[in-house]
Amino acid sequence: MSDRLMTIREMCDTYDVTPRTLRFYESRELLFPERRGQHRLYDRKDRARLTLILRGKRFGFSLEQIRQLLELYDPAERNLTQATATIATARERLADMERQQEELAAAITDLRQQIAEGETMLKTLQSGA
Amino acid sequence: MSDRLMTIREMCDTYDVTPRTLRFYESRELLFPERRGQHRLYDRKDRARLTLILRGKRFGFSLEQIRQLLELYDPAERNLTQATATIATARERLADMERQQEELAAAITDLRQQIAEGETMLKTLQSGA
DNA sequence: GTCGCCCCTTACGTTCACGTCAACTTCACA
DNA sequence: TGTGAAGTTGACGTGAACGTAAGGGGCGAC
Structure with a gap:
C-alpha cells in the first residue's frame, strides 16, 4: 500500500x-x-x-x-465559525484560480500566435534577407 | 487613440x-x-x-x-541565433503554461469538490450534531 | 570504539520583488 | 519669489521562502 x-x-x-x-x-x-x-x-x-x-x-x-x-x-474543523471561514476563503481561492484559468487560456493562445510569427520571421532570416 | x-x-x-x-x-x-x-x-x-x-x-x-x-x-531581433534562442525559450514557457493549465483544471475540479463536502459538513454542524 | 551517515536544532545569510526615506530638480501657479 | 506637487536618483529596509553553516545525537559497519 x-x-x-x-x-x-x-x-x-x-x-x-x-x-x-x-x-x-x-x-x-x-x-x-x-x-x-x-x-x-x-x-x-x-x-x-x-x-x-x-x-x-x-x-x-x-x-x-x-x-x-x-x-x-x-x-x-469541529468549530462552526471556523469551518464557515475556511469555506469562505476557499471560495476566494477558487475564484482566483478560475480567473487565472481564463487568463492562462488567453495567454496561451497569444503566445502560440507570437511563436508562429517568430518562426515566420526566422524563415525569412534563414532564406537570406 | x-x-x-x-x-x-x-x-x-x-x-x-x-x-x-x-x-x-x-x-x-x-x-x-x-x-x-x-x-x-x-x-x-x-x-x-x-x-x-x-x-x-x-x-x-x-x-x-x-x-x-x-x-x-x-x-x-535581427540576429538569427538570438531569434532562434528566443523562440526556443518561448516554447518552453508555452509548455509550462500548458502543463499548468491542465493542473489548474484538475485543481479547480478538486477544490470545488472539497468545498461541496465542506458545505455538507457545515449543514450537519448547523443542524445540531 | 570510531567512522561514516543520517538526522536533528539553532541561527545567520541570501534572493526576489519591491517599500521607504532622503535629498534634489523642475515646473505650474499664487 | 516661494511653495508645493510631481518627478528623479540613490541607498537602505522588508517579507517570503528558503540556503547554508555550526554543532550535536544516534546507530550500523568495520
Missing part, C-alpha cells in the same frame, strides 16, 4: 524538495509528520498535503494561503 | 502599481520608456509590455523569465 511511513530523505527524493523545505513547511504548520524519537516520519496524509502545497505554489499562492486551503482538506 | 504618452502617475493609476515598481522593471530591462528631459513617458508598446509583465507574474513567472518572453513580442 501507499500508507508506508517515509523518512525525510525519501520524501525529498520523491517530491524533489530539500529537507530544509520540509522542516520549513512544518514550522509554518503546513505539515505535521510523526516523530519516532527525534526523526520525522511522513505518512500518506502528509504526502497528500505536500502534493497540494507544491501544486498551490505552482499557481503562485503564498504558503499562508495554502495553509488556509489545507484546512479545508483536513476535516479537523 | 490609445497611442497617447502617459506619465508614470497615470501608469500607476491605470495598472495599479507604484512608481517604484515601474522604475524597478526598467532597471531590470523589462520596460524602456522615453525620456522627456528627466521624466519618463510610456507609450502604447510600454503599456502592452506592462500588461504582459503583470500577466506573467500572476502565472508565477519570475521577472527574468518574463523578460525573455518579452523579447519574443518585440521584433528587435
Whole structure:
C-alpha cells in the first residue's frame, strides 16, 4: 500500500524538495509528520498535503494561503465559525484560480500566435534577407 | 487613440502599481520608456509590455523569465541565433503554461469538490450534531 | 570504539520583488 | 519669489521562502 511511513530523505527524493523545505513547511504548520524519537516520519496524509502545497505554489499562492486551503482538506474543523471561514476563503481561492484559468487560456493562445510569427520571421532570416 | 504618452502617475493609476515598481522593471530591462528631459513617458508598446509583465507574474513567472518572453513580442531581433534562442525559450514557457493549465483544471475540479463536502459538513454542524 | 551517515536544532545569510526615506530638480501657479 | 506637487536618483529596509553553516545525537559497519 501507499500508507508506508517515509523518512525525510525519501520524501525529498520523491517530491524533489530539500529537507530544509520540509522542516520549513512544518514550522509554518503546513505539515505535521510523526516523530519516532527525534526523526520525522511522513505518512500518506502528509504526502497528500505536500502534493497540494507544491501544486498551490505552482499557481503562485503564498504558503499562508495554502495553509488556509489545507484546512479545508483536513476535516479537523469541529468549530462552526471556523469551518464557515475556511469555506469562505476557499471560495476566494477558487475564484482566483478560475480567473487565472481564463487568463492562462488567453495567454496561451497569444503566445502560440507570437511563436508562429517568430518562426515566420526566422524563415525569412534563414532564406537570406 | 490609445497611442497617447502617459506619465508614470497615470501608469500607476491605470495598472495599479507604484512608481517604484515601474522604475524597478526598467532597471531590470523589462520596460524602456522615453525620456522627456528627466521624466519618463510610456507609450502604447510600454503599456502592452506592462500588461504582459503583470500577466506573467500572476502565472508565477519570475521577472527574468518574463523578460525573455518579452523579447519574443518585440521584433528587435535581427540576429538569427538570438531569434532562434528566443523562440526556443518561448516554447518552453508555452509548455509550462500548458502543463499548468491542465493542473489548474484538475485543481479547480478538486477544490470545488472539497468545498461541496465542506458545505455538507457545515449543514450537519448547523443542524445540531 | 570510531567512522561514516543520517538526522536533528539553532541561527545567520541570501534572493526576489519591491517599500521607504532622503535629498534634489523642475515646473505650474499664487 | 516661494511653495508645493510631481518627478528623479540613490541607498537602505522588508517579507517570503528558503540556503547554508555550526554543532550535536544516534546507530550500523568495520
